[in-house]
Amino acid sequence: MADVERAISALADPTRRTVFERLIDGPQSVGALARGLPVSRPAVSQHLQVLKSAGLVADRAEGARRVYRIDPAGLGAIRAWLDRFWTQALDAYQAEIDSKEEN
Amino acid sequence: MADVERAISALADPTRRTVFERLIDGPQSVGALARGLPVSRPAVSQHLQVLKSAGLVADRAEGARRVYRIDPAGLGAIRAWLDRFWTQALDAYQAEIDSKEEN
DNA sequence: ACTTACGGTAAGTCATGGCTGACGTAGAGC
DNA sequence: GCTCTACGTCAGCCATGACTTACCGTAAGT
Numbered sequence: 001m002a003d004v005e006r007a008i009s010a011l012a013d014p015t016r017r018t019v020f021e022r023l024i025d026g027p028q029s030v031g032a033l034a035r036g037l038p039v040s041r042p043a044v045s046q047h048l049q050v051l052k053s054a055g056l057v058a059d060r061a062e063g064a065r066r067v068y069r070i071d072p073a074g075l076g077a078i079r080a081w082l083d084r085f086w087t088q089a090l091d092a093y094q095a096e097i098d099s100k101e102e103n
Numbered sequence: 104m105a106d107v108e109r110a111i112s113a114l115a116d117p118t119r120r121t122v123f124e125r126l127i128d129g130p131q132s133v134g135a136l137a138r139g140l141p142v143s144r145p146a147v148s149q150h151l152q153v154l155k156s157a158g159l160v161a162d163r164a165e166g167a168r169r170v171y172r173i174d175p176a177g178l179g180a181i182r183a184w185l186d187r188f189w190t191q192a193l194d195a196y197q198a199e200i201d202s203k204e205e206n
Numbered sequence: 207a208c209t210t211a212c213g214g215t216a217a218g219t220c221a222t223g224g225c226t227g228a229c230g231t232a233g234a235g236c
Numbered sequence: 237g238c239t240c241t242a243c244g245t246c247a248g249c250c251a252t253g254a255c256t257t258a259c260c261g262t263a264a265g266t
Contacts, residue, residue, distance in 0.1 A: 012111050017108075024195050030243060039226090042225080043226075045243065046224080046244090049244085064232065065243080066242080069199060072193060078185060082182055083182075086182055089127055089175055096130060116253090116254080134212060142255070148214060167212050169212080
């Protein structure tokens with residue numbers, strides 16, 4: 001649950017969301033990611049740490065470079081949480097409509 | 104898409120998430136919500152404005168009181184966005200695994 | 207009309223966090 | 237071993253936003 005919390009707030013930042021979306025095209029090194037973004041390389045590195053601690057990405061050392069890839073775990077956690085939430089909200093919504101129609 | 108962006112960042116705040124979750128139990132007035140939270144009533148009011156502009160809640164005037172309820176629109180937007188994202192991520196993930204096994 | 211309850215708004219404070227530049231470290235090539 | 241590239245980390249800056257108090261309009265009850 002706290003895992004989900006961090007995943008959500010991680011994806012709340014626009015830059016971080018962009019970094020994450022770029023990784024969908026395939027694993028990338030930090031420098032490669034930073035080159036396509038309007039922020040410095042340290043900024044990208046920090047964003048990747050946040051994404052990593054949220055279970056959204058994983059990293060693998062490849063020589064001097066560090067390649068990041070998407071980790072399905074974090075996204076799956078959000079999805080599960082959202083699904084449960086979604087059904088609850090819909091149920092409550094429908095129940096509210098029904099109770100109004102009974103008048 | 105920008106709608107989704109606001110919905111996500113809206114749910115990123117813990118207090119706001121709590122407010123939203125409380126509304127699942129049924130529509131609530133601002134005062135009722137504030138009474139169960141460690142923050143002041145204006146704070147809750149401001150959070151509700153954010154949730155409203157994100158399409159996550161809707162309000163209805165009921166005499167002097169203002170009752171807020173969950174609006175499925177915002178949650179549905181996040182869900183749709185996340186689903187598309189989810190399949191893309193999984194595809195990319197699987198494709199990456201396959202390309203590694205070909206060595 | 208007066209009062210009381212409810213809630214949105216304004217102004218101001220303070221903490222969080224995103225960003226940069228500087229620095230230190232590890233690997234690869236000559 | 238020297239150099240160059242690639243990253244992570246640290247310190248500090250600054251904007252964003254969450255929160256509070258004070259205030260104002262509005263609706264209902266007496």
